[in-house]
Amino acid sequence: MQARGLVKRYGRITAVDHVDLTVSRGDVYGYLGPNGAGKTTSLRMLLGLIGPDGGSAQLFGRDPLVEGVRALDGVAGFVEAPRFYPYLSGRRNLELVAALDGDGAAGRIDAALDTVDLADRARDKVGGYSHGMRQRLGIAGALLRDPRLLLLDEPATGLDPAGMRDMRRLVHRLAAQGMTVLLSSHLMAEVEELCNRVAIVSDGRVRYEGSLHELLETTAGRYELRTTDDARASEIAGGLAGLSAVAPAPTGSGIAFSAAEQVVPVLSLALAEAGIGISALVPRTATLEELFFRMTEGGEARPAEIAAPDETAAADAGDTSTSPAEHAQVRT
Amino acid sequence: MSAATAPAARRVTGSRGGPGVGTVYRWELRKLRAQKRTYLGLGAAAAVPLIFITALLTGSGGPDDVPFGRYVRETGLAIPLVGLLFSSVWLFPLITSLVAGDIVSSEDNHGTLKTILTRSTERWQIFAGKLLAALSYAFVALAVFVLVGLGVGGLIWGFDPLTTLSGTQVSAGRGSVLIGAATLAYFLPMVGIAGIAILLSTVTRNSAAAIVGTLIASFVMQLLGVINALEWLRPYLLSMQFDAWQGLLREPADWAPIVRAAWVSALYAVPAIGWAFVSFVRRDVAGG
Numbered sequence: 001m002q003a004r005g006l007v008k009r010y011g012r013i014t015a016v017d018h019v020d021l022t023v024s025r026g027d028v029y030g031y032l033g034p035n036g037a038g039k040t041t042s043l044r045m046l047l048g049l050i051g052p053d054g055g056s057a058q059l060f061g062r063d064p065l066v067e068g069v070r071a072l073d074g075v076a077g078f079v080e081a082p083r084f085y086p087y088l089s090g091r092r093n094l095e096l097v098a099a100l101d102g103d104g105a106a107g108r109i110d111a112a113l114d115t116v117d118l119a120d121r122a123r124d125k126v127g128g129y130s131h132g133m134r135q136r137l138g139i140a141g142a143l144l145r146d147p148r149l150l151l152l153d154e155p156a157t158g159l160d161p162a163g164m165r166d167m168r169r170l171v172h173r174l175a176a177q178g179m180t181v182l183l184s185s186h187l188m189a190e191v192e193e194l195c196n197r198v199a200i201v202s203d204g205r206v207r208y209e210g211s212l213h214e215l216l217e218t219t220a221g222r223y224e225l226r227t228t229d230d231a232r233a234s235e236i237a238g239g240l241a242g243l244s245a246v247a248p249a250p251t252g253s254g255i256a257f258s259a260a261e262q263v264v265p266v267l268s269l270a271l272a273e274a275g276i277g278i279s280a281l282v283p284r285t286a287t288l289e290e291l292f293f294r295m296t297e298g299g300e301a302r303p304a305e306i307a308a309p310d311e312t313a314a315a316d317a318g319d320t321s322t323s324p325a326e327h328a329q330v331r332t
Numbered sequence: 333m334s335a336a337t338a339p340a341a342r343r344v345t346g347s348r349g350g351p352g353v354g355t356v357y358r359w360e361l362r363k364l365r366a367q368k369r370t371y372l373g374l375g376a377a378a379a380v381p382l383i384f385i386t387a388l389l390t391g392s393g394g395p396d397d398v399p400f401g402r403y404v405r406e407t408g409l410a411i412p413l414v415g416l417l418f419s420s421v422w423l424f425p426l427i428t429s430l431v432a433g434d435i436v437s438s439e440d441n442h443g444t445l446k447t448i449l450t451r452s453t454e455r456w457q458i459f460a461g462k463l464l465a466a467l468s469y470a471f472v473a474l475a476v477f478v479l480v481g482l483g484v485g486g487l488i489w490g491f492d493p494l495t496t497l498s499g500t501q502v503s504a505g506r507g508s509v510l511i512g513a514a515t516l517a518y519f520l521p522m523v524g525i526a527g528i529a530i531l532l533s534t535v536t537r538n539s540a541a542a543i544v545g546t547l548i549a550s551f552v553m554q555l556l557g558v559i560n561a562l563e564w565l566r567p568y569l570l571s572m573q574f575d576a577w578q579g580l581l582r583e584p585a586d587w588a589p590i591v592r593a594a595w596v597s598a599l600y601a602v603p604a605i606g607w608a609f610v611s612f613v614r615r616d617v618a619g620g
Contacts, residue, residue: 040620047450050616068454077452083443087366096359100451101352139448156519 001075001182003148003169005055005172008041015041017054017204023182023197024151028175028196030038030212031184034296038204039184043079043102045155046182048072059149077151077182079156082138084323090118090137093126098144105144112140150174153184167223188289202296203263212288219286223264226254226280227271236270243267254280352454356461364431364469372428377473380423381481383486390570396492399497404485409507411485412478413581415517417530419477420574424518424549425525425550426543427473432466433542436612440537443620455613463605466530470522478515482508498583514577515589520597521573527601527608529553534608537619569613570600587616 005278010014016038033039044050046057048064048071056063062071084093084161091109098105113119116136126134135155150179152171156164164187171194175181183189191198192212199209207217226249228235233297238327242263259267264281271278281316286294364370388394397589398417403410436459439445448458494507500512526547532542539564552572555560566572576593579586 044446044616044618049446050618069449069452072450072452078450079446080620083447085366085442085444086364087364092362092366096362097447097451099355099359100351100453145451187422224360248401268500271599283431305543 001057001059001180003042003046003055003057006045006052006057007044007054008038008045008050010054014204016045016052016278019204019206021178021199021209022205025148025180026178027197028171028181028183028195030191030198031182031201032188032191032198032292033184033201034186037201037296039201040079040153042201043077043151043182043184046151047075047077047079072111072145074145074148075151076142076145076147076149077153078138079151079153080107080143081131082134082141083135084126084137084141087125089123089125090133090140091122094122094144096139097141098276101145105146108144108146112143113316115143116140117166133158135159135163135167136170140189149177149180151183151184151230154186155183156185156187156190164190170271188287188292192288195294200292207295208291215291216285216288219291220283221258221260222256222284222286223259224249224251224254224280224282224284225249225267227280228277228279229253232274233276234269236274236276240267251276256284289302334388334537339434352370353457353460353464356453356455356458357464360435360461360465363467364465369430369434370469373430373469373473373582374476374620376423377427377477378480380412380419381477384415384481384533385411385484386419388564389488399581400494400616401504402604403495407494407504407507408482408484408486408489409491409494409504409511411489412481412511413418413514415477415481416514416577417575418519420555421551422547423477424470424474424522424574425547426524428466428470428522429543429546431469432526433546434523434539435462435532436608437532437537437542439537441458441530441539445617446620449521451615459612463530466526467523470526472523474515474519482511494581494611496581496583502583502584513580517577517580518574520576520590524570524573524584524597524604527604530609531604533614534611536584566596568596568599573597591599 001021004023006016006019006021007014007032019042021029021031021040021042022298027253031039031042031179041050046051046059046064048068051065056065059071059075060073063072064071084090084330085096089112091172092110094112095106098109113199115120116139118133119137121133126137129137135158135322139152139155159167171181171183171236175194183191183195195212197210197216198212202206225233225237232245232251235244235254237257243257243259247254247256248254252294268278268281291324316331393416394404395414400410400413400417404414410542417553439448445516448457451617491504491508493501494510495501497508525546533539536542536545550571553569557566557569557571573589573593573596576589579589595602
């Protein structure tokens with residue numbers, strides 16, 4: 001699935017501003033952003049529900065704008081909460097959408113109901129379903145299409161903790177079966193657990209797109225240090241080759257610095273020689289949540305800050321065959 | 333973005349015997365069967381002739397000043413015809429718009445447009461299925477109205493020969509055929525009403541607005557029809573076409589009003605449905 005330069009304007013507001021997304025086969029792709037960032041609008045454009053003002057999308061090489069619903073062959077999912085006819089039963093709703101699918105979808109109803117654990121409530125009217133049951137029915141509806149690409153828009157939103165856990169397990173299981181999943185979410189734990197690639201958007205723009213692992217790596221190499229004499233330790237650290245960005249720690253006590261892992265022991269020995277005791281030396285890898293806030297609330301300048309240590313860290317690690325710049329493109 | 337970028341070969345691989353308008357139509361009817369409003373309209377279509385008959389049984393007077401009004405106690409065949417005369421003002425515009433004015437906007441209300449538009453059925457097929465379902469409903473309601481009036485009226489006053497508007501008598505059998513033909517003619521302006529209702533349903537995305545809007549449009553046409561200064565406008569009013577069927581109950585039959593009803597109704601229905609169609613196919617589904 002590819003989106004290139006998607007634009008959608010509503011009056012003077014640009015809801016989606018030149019969004020590029022690339023989801024490859026087998027990815028579990030996290031699409032992150034605060035409410036109103038344009039995630040849902042982008043997904044609607046991918047599903048052909050709304051027409052973009054610019055750019056194009058391709059699903060398995062087909063453009064929904066050009067080919068209509070045929071571009072959705074092998075694609076299923078929902079945007080925002082899945083919606084059904086409240087006056088029909090869950091099964092009847094699935095029969096309806098299966099009829100609109102054709103192509104053997106009706107034969108998958110029982111299996112789909114079993115997968116989402118709704119078989120025993122399938123005869124009840126959807127009007128009486130809980131929010132979680134409707135979400136699950138939405139996934140069952142998507143599974144009827146036997147999709148290769150599943151688009152899920154915040155599937156766990158509004159679920160209780162057990163419901164969220166079950167939803168995560170379900171997505172995990174589907175991905176393990178080889179399904180490509182595009183998961184829009186603002187639940188960082190969910191994304192960290194499930195996704196291998198992410199795009200982070202805010203104000204309609206993509207702030208980061210690439211591997212989740214590499215995104216988290218971008219903050220590797222940042223340490224916090226507390227000693228018996230922070231002022232002298234700061235001087236010593238400042239004088240060592242390979243250490244940079246020495247500053248007071250953001251937590252208030254101690255100092256923070258950036259360094260490659262092999263330089264850290266050099267610092268600890270230097271401190272010991274100077275008679276300074278180390279009370280704490282902690283690597284400070286940011287969580288996805290911290291990165292998310294930095295990118296979505298920090299405005300334009302912040303992503304570059306994150307990008308900078310990325311090159312050092314990954315180059316030092318020396319474990320990537322491709323350069324991180326190719327994978328982790330930070331757009332400002 | 334452009335069609336030229338999509339190789340023709342790719343299109344061939346997508347062709348298959350998928351669902352079509354018939355599938356949508358069948359499911360729209362099933363959805364109608366599951367909704368209360370459906371039975372409200374059908375119930376009204378059955379109740380109104382029964383109320384009329386009850387009024388005739390309990391009183392001695394009759395609607396003498398309207399066509400067939402003098403014969404309501406002579407033959408059951410006159411009952412549905414008099415009923416049709418009275419029902420063009422409110423009843424059938426209401427019953428028609430009850431479903432036609434809701435058939436698209438109910439998807440907006442339930443947020444289900446996205447549910448059905450992300451399957452393998454094209455938008456035009458969804459729209460066509462909905463249009464056919466709305467028209468079918470209007471016709472079924474009309475048929476219920478006529479059959480209840482004819483059946484119950486016939487049981488009470490007998491299936492006796494009917495006096496036509498030309499003063500001649502026709503047998504009950506031929507009279508029934510004429511009533512059937514009159515029903516078909518009566519359906520023509522209902523198609524026009526349904527077209528307006530579907531347009532409002534599609535454009536306003538609000539069932540109440542579409543139903544009330546259709547009734548207002550129908551009522552305004554009734555009003556324009558009674559203004560003497562606007563007599564030239566009368567033949568082009570949809571409301572006037574509800575009387576066209578009377579041409580069939582003359583001997584020989586007068587086809588001119590039927591032909592006029594057909595093209596005047598089309599004058600309303602075709603642009604309204606066309607507009608609704610284009611709007612439905614091109615719209616952004618941003619809600620739900």
